[in-house]
Amino acid sequence: MDRIDSSLVALRQILRATEIAGRELAQQAGLTSVQFRALQMVGETGQTTAKAIATRMHVSQATVTALVDRLVTRECVVREKSLEDRRQTHIVITEFGRQTIENAPDPLQQRFVRRFKDLEDWEQAMLVASLERVASMLDAEDLPAGAVLTTGELSRS
Amino acid sequence: MDRIDSSLVALRQILRATEIAGRELAQQAGLTSVQFRALQMVGETGQTTAKAIATRMHVSQATVTALVDRLVTRECVVREKSLEDRRQTHIVITEFGRQTIENAPDPLQQRFVRRFKDLEDWEQAMLVASLERVASMLDAEDLPAGAVLTTGELSRS
DNA sequence: CGTGATAGTTTGAAAGTCAAAGTTTAGGAG
DNA sequence: CTCCTAAACTTTGACTTTCAAACTATCACG
Numbered sequence: 001m002d003r004i005d006s007s008l009v010a011l012r013q014i015l016r017a018t019e020i021a022g023r024e025l026a027q028q029a030g031l032t033s034v035q036f037r038a039l040q041m042v043g044e045t046g047q048t049t050a051k052a053i054a055t056r057m058h059v060s061q062a063t064v065t066a067l068v069d070r071l072v073t074r075e076c077v078v079r080e081k082s083l084e085d086r087r088q089t090h091i092v093i094t095e096f097g098r099q100t101i102e103n104a105p106d107p108l109q110q111r112f113v114r115r116f117k118d119l120e121d122w123e124q125a126m127l128v129a130s131l132e133r134v135a136s137m138l139d140a141e142d143l144p145a146g147a148v149l150t151t152g153e154l155s156r157s
Numbered sequence: 158m159d160r161i162d163s164s165l166v167a168l169r170q171i172l173r174a175t176e177i178a179g180r181e182l183a184q185q186a187g188l189t190s191v192q193f194r195a196l197q198m199v200g201e202t203g204q205t206t207a208k209a210i211a212t213r214m215h216v217s218q219a220t221v222t223a224l225v226d227r228l229v230t231r232e233c234v235v236r237e238k239s240l241e242d243r244r245q246t247h248i249v250i251t252e253f254g255r256q257t258i259e260n261a262p263d264p265l266q267q268r269f270v271r272r273f274k275d276l277e278d279w280e281q282a283m284l285v286a287s288l289e290r291v292a293s294m295l296d297a298e299d300l301p302a303g304a305v306l307t308t309g310e311l312s313r314s
Numbered sequence: 315c316g317t318g319a320t321a322g323t324t325t326g327a328a329a330g331t332c333a334a335a336g337t338t339t340a341g342g343a344g
Numbered sequence: 345c346t347c348c349t350a351a352a353c354t355t356t357g358a359c360t361t362t363c364a365a366a367c368t369a370t371c372a373c374g
Binding site for chain 4: 217219223244
């Protein structure tokens with residue numbers, strides 16, 4: 001069955017393109033991709049907790065501590081003790097951090113969106129249906145996923 | 158335009174599922190995902206050169222040297238000076254390395270393939286067309302990509 | 315035989331990652 | 345009110361990935 005190969009190859013290409021774009025994106029922003037991903041999360045709401053980042057990135061809290069240390073050094077975020085629950089630390093994005101995100105264009109996503117808009121109506125519908133189908137075939141459909149196209153690194157879980 | 162969001166979300170889910178599966182896969186094999194990827198490449202043909210791995214993984218040769226060092230330590234591969242061109246070193250997979258690959262099932266890919274086979278003919282055709290379409294929209298269609306579903310980490314390029 | 319390009323290794327440094335142990339705070343049982 | 349457990353975080357120590365730059369060994373060509 002050759003279609004299986006075709007589909008796997010296409011899927012792999014999509015993954016690779018995203019991976020490479022992620023590198024460039026982060027590099028352009030002067031951060032590593034991991035740092036950039038974390039910063040994006042903070043940026044979504046303006047502030048979060050270390051725990052939330054750890055959970056979303058599937059990484060330990062210790063890792064997040066180290067990661068946030070670096071974002072603090074780069075003045076993209078600041079730590080603020082929570083007043084409600086003093087065990088928590090709010091990670092708050094700085095103006096500089098916000099600009100870093102904004103000034104980092106995502107050529108990959110832009111390209112995709114631009115081309116998607118150019119498609120015929122039925123084509124758009126087909127693509128959405130297909131992508132959702134594939135996601136469900138990977139048992140991915142219930143994973144939380146913001147509408148942001150950024151790959152992350154790997155390592156143990 | 159809501160379809161754009163839907164498509165990006167689905168795409169992101171696919172990426173995440175792959176990412177997570179990659180971690181588990183490598184972990185099960187007792188290697189890191191980077192090591193596993195490299196081992197897979199060696200396994201494809203039984204042997205390669207450091208340069209080839211570096212090129213395919215988009216990392217520097219120095220990185221590959223370090224990586225291969227670990228695969229050698231774990232007895233998954235051995236280094237052999239090339240006889241034709243003595244500058245080259247062939248990275249050759251060992252029996253143990255081969256077993257490591259074989260014993261590491263890829264649940265994600267298997268799941269996908271299994272479900273893909275269950276689809277109606279027209280659905281398969283649609284999925285392939287859609288995936289290839291998306292790949293081309295990401296300018297990914299000319300990237301070399303084996304028919305293997307594994308994500309890689311990131312970092313600078 | 316030089317001389318420049320190629321393939322790899324070494325070295326030193328930054329970053330991501332975790333487990334395990336430690337700190338501080340919250341919240342409930344008594 | 346006190347004590348104990350759980351939760352949120354940090355610290356420490358160790359490993360891996362990654363690179364740039366410097367170095368070694370070889371090839372290939374004039």
